Amino acid sequence: MRRNYPEKPDKVYFMGTCLADMLYAEAGLAGIRLMEREGVKVIYPRDQTCCGQPAFNSGFQEEALEVVLHLIHCFPKAYPIVVPSGSCGAMMVRHYPELFEGHPLEQKAIEFSSRIFELSEFLHHVLKISLKDQGVPVKVTWHTSCHAKRELGLGDEAKQLVKQLENVELKELEREDECCGFGGTFSVKQPMISGEMVLDKCSDVLKTGSDYLLSGDCGCLMNIQGSLEKQQSRVQSMHFASFLWERTRGS
Amino acid sequence: MDTSRSQILNALRNSRTGIPFSESQDLPKIPVPEWNLEEKVERLKNRMEAVHTEIHECTEKGFGKIFREVIKQKKITNLLYGKKTNWGNKLEAMRQRGPKTMPELIPYQKKIEDCKETLFSVDAGLTQTMGAIAETGSLILKPDGQEPRLLSLVPPIHLAVLDSKRIYSTFGEAIREEGWSRPMPTNVLLISGPSKTADIEQTLVYGIHGPKQLILFLIR
Amino acid sequence: MDNPCLKRVFTKLPEKRWVMFLDSGELETLRNLAGGIRRDTVSRLPDLLEELEPNCQQNGIQVHWAQTTEEANSIVLNIARKADAKLAVKGKSMVSEEMELNHFLAENGIEALESDLGEYIIQVDHELPSHIIMPAIHKNREEISEVFQKKVAPAKKSDTAEEMTETARQVLRDKFRRAELGISGVNFAVAETGTLCLVENEGNGRFCTTMPRVHVALMGIEKVVGKLEDLPPLLTVLTRSATGQPITTYFNMISSPRQDGEKDGPEEVHLVLLDNGRSRMYEDELLRDTLLCIRCGACMNHCPVYTRIGGHAYQSVYPGPIGKILTPQLEGIDTAGYLADASSLCGACVEACPVKIPITDILLKLRHKKAQSKKEHHWTELEGAKNLFEKITWKGWKFAFSQPWFYRMQASILSRTAQFLPDQLPMLRSWSRFRMVPRFSEKPLHQLVEEAGIAEE
Helix, strand or coil: CCCCCCCCCCEEEECCCHHHHHCCHHHHHHHHHHHHCCCCEEECCCCCCCCCHHHHHCCCHHHHHHHHHHHHCCCCCCCCEEECCHHHHHHHHHHHHHHCCCCCCHHHHHHHHHCEEEHHHHHHHHCCCCCCCCCCCEEEEEECCHHHHHHCCCCCHHHHHHHCCCCEEECCCCCCCCCCCCCCCHHHHCHHHHHHHHHHHHHHHHHCCCCEEEECCHHHHHHHHHHHHHCCCCCEEEEHHHHHHHHHCCC | CHHHHHHHHHHHHHHCCCCCHHHHCCCCCCCCCCCCHHHHHHHHHHHHHHCCEEEEEECCCCHHHHHHHHHHHCCCCEEEECCCCHHHHHHHHHHHHCHHHCCEEEECCCCHHHHHHHHCCCCEEEEECCEEECCCCEEEECCCCCCCHHHHCCCCEEEEEEEHHHEECCHHHHHHHCCCCCCCCCEEEEECCCCEECCCCCCCEECCCCCCEEEEEEEC | CCCHHHHHHHHHHHHHHHHHCCCHHHHHHHHHHHHHHHHHHHHCHHHHHHHHHHHHHHHCEEEEEECCHHHHHHHHHHHHHHCCCCEEEECCCHHHHHHCHHHHHHHCCCEEEECCHHHHHHHHCCCCCCCCCCCCCCCCHHHHHHHHHHHHCCCCCCCCHHHHHHHHHHHHHHHHHHCCEEEECCCEEECCCCEEEEEECCCHHHHHHHCCCEEEEEEEHHHEECCHHHHHHHHHHHHHHHHCCCCCCEEEEECCCCCCCCCCCCCEEEEEEECCCHHHHCCCCCHHHHHHCCCCCHHHHCCCCHHHHCHHHHCCCCCHHHHHHHHHHHHCHHHHHHHHHCCCCCCHHHHHCCCCCCHHHHHHHHHHHHHHCCCHHHCCHHHHHHHHHHHHHHHHHHHHHHCHHHHHHHHHHHHHHHHHCCCCCHHHHHHHCCCCCCCCCCCCHHHHHHHHCCECC
């Protein structure tokens, strides 16, 4: 799955996602700051809500469609739309076209989909940012979001960005691309299985001896962070945007 | 049930949509490896030895000596084989020349219903092969009246003879070159090693239901 | 739930499989080819079945069609009765599991004995298989040894895998000799030649299809392929995906019963073509892709859910990801639709599938069908209540997330109050057993961008 990337634009939209909005607000703002620093004007439409994935993945497509109809009207101009979440990105890129199949707004939805970019791919491929590390030496590990990898077809863009940071040592997980067990409502509908999956993910994280767990997906992050904290681990969970911004903001 | 037949087919026909997939899209092609004879032999040997096949290379002339050694080493006292076959005739001639160094030869001549006792008690069976596949390390057998289907299955040791000139690179090449398809022989077998299982704790064990050993005489 | 046997195997198995494909480019080409052949086959399914039937008949194979498993069972029973069979030996066949054939034949006085070692162990211990390729994977050596001591050969020492294999060999060889009927599955049936192909390592499949006087092959209607030349790529992806082997010990291509001059082979060969809901799957262009499956089991081996809960937890013939999409379609969305929920939609199965079945897309479609289902009366009261609760939840969600003012209000209230929520609320309880309740940001992003003066249009 190769994605086509545009030239560096003057303006972009930022689609914060509902999870980042409520749980990882500073990651959303960090994502905006990282792009602004490259001279791009970032627009955050205030009426945006959610990509519709929670309902869509639960089989409630009609409900999802109404929320999506609201959402796509919030981004009317032809600017790229950047999302700090692989999973929401995958929903909008992969599933909007089918959700709108036969709908009067099908073309509009497809056009909307084609403007969606996940934050790490946008920073890496479109803005081609270079990062100057100003932090103390730390070890970090990276959890790949299933949807970013398998639905959106992302590679190691975020890891490439992290690797630019001089004082950061990236320790790979043994089973980096194994699901963390979140899966939206899966985590409450199948609590025992989901629980075992996240425990395994945490022990993989702990084995690396890292100070930070980074990810590009707020759902995975909320899940793994919750479990690490329950185990009173000292590993800090962070969205990669927050991490990149924190380590380079002085520059 | 004729009604079931037509109901199933009608249901499928009614919901069929569009043109066949292969007409709308070209399927990728897998290039056939260009191996010369030596490379094919090497590949076949590697693959087959990796799955516990014992391989003896010899000329047609040198077969007798090596064959007798194997028979002695494996303590094969009797051998089931196909009469009126090229290698069956050779075995008979060898036995005539030196009965002491050869096992008792038992031709597979009766119908299975009348020879189960023999079939299940012989030490070994010998078959010819119609060719082999280098890529996967497989022997091609086409059992027939002379060399029946069970000859390569029931005896605990399967001795097979292969002419190295008949090694194909791939399964696909064998199908094309040999002009299989209509009419297909009643039974065609690809055999890649002695029978095996890993159903107990994933431990690989050779010799479950079929032969415990596969010994190949590769004629150069 | 935490079966050490599964953990041991599945941390190794996926790697083993990929090692066989030396470079990923070759793998991708093979998947595209194999998937393409299956897609082509399924797109021409009725034509190919109509080609297969006369070609089989011309070869002397008798063809039977069954819409339901009941019909298929009675076809097999009739054949068995005509053959005067008391003992049938069976090779591995998932279709026969669908039919619950062993049970049915037993009720009718015919013993059907599994002969694949894994299946045999399971059958002797009155269990059901937990994996379609490795049926006894959930049992360790000690447990199997106990089964052998108790029920197979009490007099024999059967401790190691080698000893148990030898014991099973002797016991089953005797059965092969005596059985009047052999039953097998079919991995591929070639339409152009009327040939039935079986893939196996043990040789029991060859015994079942060669030794008894009558052979019955059971096949789902989707298992047909067009040409002989379609076989090599399908065989390659099947064996590599199933067990990481470049090929199995035996690839057995059966085109006819015993011919004049032949000394062995069955005198009769019967092919039973089973529909059992497959033509219904065929109605929908996406669900139809379920029929691409070649039953390799790779989706199970790579599934983070399967590898943790094992095959029995699915309570259906087909476990794992393929089971989650197959069973609700075979048994109905109202009885088995819940299986579609048992997935985190991580897509590891899609990545592993050698014929590229879009399993997660099919899961989503089945979840949609389940959400739309009106047949609530089939459910127990609790299930009905849960379903109603879920419907109401999503209605509420729709309202909250399509009204920006309401959404913003809710976000800002939550950010101020969520830390006071008791983690024993029913929704939170299952979450907080393994995790802390999520901490809401002090200020939602909406508020942060407002304060930071980020443009709004």
